[in-house]
Amino acid sequence: YVSVPPVADYIPPTTACTGTNDLYINTTIPGLATNAAGCDNSTPILWHLSPATGWTISQGNLGSDNGFVGANFDPTSWTTGSNTLGVTFTQPGTYQMRLVAANTCGPDTIIKTICVSAPPATTFSLSGSNASGCAPFTISIANHTPADTICSTSSYSWAVMQNSFSCAPDSSSNYILNHASTDSASVTFYNQGIYAITLNGQNVCGTFPAIQVVNVKVKPQASIAVPPVICVGQTMSPTAALQSCGGTISSYACSFPGGTPASSNNQTPGPVALPGAGQYQLSLIIANECGSD
Secondary structure (H helix, E strand, O other): OOOEOOEOOEEOOOOEEEOOOEEEEEOOEOOEEEEOOEEEOOOOEEEEEEOOOOEEEEEOOOOEOOOOOHHHOOHHHOEOOOOEEEEEEOOOEEEEEEEEEEEOOEEEEEEEEEEEEOOOOOOEEEOOOOOEEEOOEEEEEEEOOOOOOOOOOOEEEEEEEEEEOOOOOOOOOOEEEEOOOOOEEEEEEOOOEEEEEEEEEEEOOEEEEEEEEEEEEOOOEEEEEOOOOOOOOOEEOOEEEEEOOOOOOOEEEEEOOOOEOOEEOOOOOOOEEOOOOOOOOOEEEEEEOOEEO
């Protein structure tokens, strides 16, 4: 009787990353054991991953020789491992995955090196405490992501987006991003709004952004509404439409030359009486930390 030993082999994942279910697929060519009872091509397998820490089995099982090795070699008494083995790595680094396939002719072993990467822990800082300011203003941004592991090289890029705004723009450009592909960059903001600054860290494991929000303020904007015509003896009650433009309105200055009252520091000044027929000019000045309008 002529028997044929197996040829051990498996397909590792294209990339291995911490925190993912990485699959190892058995592609062993089965052996053939022949005897008086016939032919048997069953080929039990055993997986072994070293070092023994930094990972967990997330799918399938490694298998066990149950002590039937060496002088007691008997692969028919093994508990075979899974044809598809899932491993979740908790630490980046270099690992050795060994696959043993056997029949009565003996074992065949293959060992492959697995280089496990970690996603970049993307992080960055803004200059000082500049999470807000009055336009135009410039902030510096700096990449503080820890260095790469030996198994991958990360690349980084900056991006800026205006998420929302409440006041009319003062400039044709919302912002200018300088040195977008370097570790240290800067952004100059020109128009009011809530902006998101993003640092995208990318390696074989994917793209992992870090985001910080900046509140860009400008001086407030106001308009005042009055009835176009009133009759002598009537009063008017001006109403104002106000936009704080990202800041905090700190003062109101209403002026009604010739009227009673002639001025008010209230947002809603109430009824104003005018002395007689004619044209009158009303004004409203409001202020926040960026200036007045």
